[in-house]
Amino acid sequence: MKDIVLAVTYRCNSRCRMCNIWQTKDFSGELTLEDFNKLPVDLRYLNLSGGEPFLRMDLPEIIATVKKRCPKVSLTISTNGFATEIILEKMKKILTIDPEINVAVSLDGVGKVHEEVRNIPDAFNKVMNTLHGLKAMGAKNLRLAYTIGDYNFAELKKIYELSKQEGVEMTIAAVHSSDIFFNINNEMKATKEIAAELSWLSRQELRGWNPKHWLRAYFAYGLAKFVSTGKRVLPNYSGILDCFVDPWGDVYPCDIANEKIGNLKEGFVLVDIEKRKSPDSWMICTAREAMRRHWFRVGMWILKEKIMNHRA
Secondary structure, eight states, X not given: OOXXXXXXXXXXXXXXXXXXXXXXXXXXXXXXXXXXXXXXXXXXXXXXXXXXXXXXXXXXXXXXXXXXXXXXXXXXXXXXXXXXXXXXXXXXXXXXXXXXXXXXXXXXXXXXXXXXXXXXXXXHHHHHHHHHHHHHTTOOEEEEEEEEOTTTGGGHHHHHHHHHHHTOEEEEEEOOOBTTTTOBOOOOOOHHHHHHHXXXXXXXXHSSSOHHHHHHHHHHHHHHHHHXXXXXXXXXXXXXXXXXXXXXXXXXXXXXXXXXXXXXXXXXXXXXXXXXXXXXXXXXXXXXXXXXXXXXXXXXXXXXXXXXXXXX
C-alpha cells in the first residue's frame, strides 16, 4: 500500500452541505498512538484527514509516530481552517517534527459562498486568517483545497487566482457520495458546466514549465472526464495501491467504498483483496498511484496537449 487517506477523527467543527461527518456522536475506540506504528513502513503518501484533524489533541504526537515509522512518507494535513488558534499552536510543534509537511486548507468559494457551503459564519475570513498565520510561521507547503459541485463551480477561477495571489498551490476535488465517509448523496447535475471549468483549469496548469502543474493538468482532465462520463481515464487500483482508513482503523479500498477489507489495529492485514468492491472515483488519492503506474500514457497526453496549446 503506497497511498493512504487516514481520518484521524470524525470530530468536526464545520457543517458542510456535502458531508454529514459532523453528526457523528460516538468517538470511543479511535486509533491510539501505538496503532499508527502498524502503518506500512514503505508508505509514500499519507493524508491525515477528518473530520477536523486538528481536533485530535495528540496530532503532533501522531505525526511524530508516523515519521518515525514511515521515514520516507510525504505527509499532508487536510483542515477546514476554522480553529485558527488551535491550528497555529499545534503547527509550531508539527513544523519542528516535519518542516516539509503539506497543509491543505479547504476553500470552496470566495466571501459568502464559502460560508454558505460550510454553514459557518465568517468562514472565508477564518480560512484566510489561518492561511496567513501559517505563512507567517514559515510553513512552506500550503495549498487551498477546493471541492467543486453544482453550487459553486463558478468559484473555480476566483480561487485559482486567489491561490496565485497568495503564493500557494491549489488542489481540486469534485463532490462524491459515500455511506461510510460523507454519509450523504451528492448529486451533480451541472456536469457540462463543471467539466468546462475543469478543462479551463487543465489548460491553465499546462502553461509554463513546471512538471508538477502538468500533472495537475492531467488530474483536472481526468476529473472533467469522470464528471462527464462517470468513468476513469486510468484503471482503478483502490484497495491495492491506495486505501482509506477510518478513525477506528477499518480499512476500505477508498472513502466511497462501503465494504471494509481489513483493519489497521490488526497490523494492516487486508482481506478479500481479490474480491474488493471499489466503485470508481477520481480523487487525488485514487488517481496518484494510477498516474505513477501509467506514467507513459500520462506523459504522452501532456506532450500532446502542450503542443496543441502552443499552436493555439
